[in-house]
Amino acid sequence: MKPTTLEEAVAITKKFTSRPSNEELLKLYALYKQATEGDNETERPGGFDFKAAAKYNAWLNLKGLSKTDAESQYLELVEKLSEKHI
Template sequence: MSDLQQRFEQAQNDVKQLPERPSNMTLLRLYALFKQGSEGDVHGDKPGMTDFVGRYKFEAWETLKGTSQEEAMQKYIELVEELKSGAAS
């Protein structure tokens, strides 16, 4: 397992231990970076108009299309570190 993969997995654990809940926009960013880092480009059907949360998540992930999995993992790790230090919310 690569160092990046290990740090990505550690960040996934760390995000569950944050002292306060991030804003909804930050949660969407975390979700999109996690999905891009773990699965690559968005796939599947876009949720319907009545599934607001699913649609927002899909669209957030879709904005990262073309981003490498390694770059997404690194950005996820950096965002979690910012949240841990209180620099982002």
């Protein structure tokens, strides 16, 4: 499935019948946040919340990537993942 908008891509991810890897999920999260909000300007999560820290770091690593480029990468990733998870 080839999504053409962010909304279509998000809808496709909800149809996945198997769970992407943690690495793939983090990439999806980070690209989505970068595409919708831009650079991560939020506060770093507390010490023992490892899931929140991983998400924070994944998004932070995309600093400087334009919203348009992040959206394009997100659409490409969803297309690729849909081939093995739908």
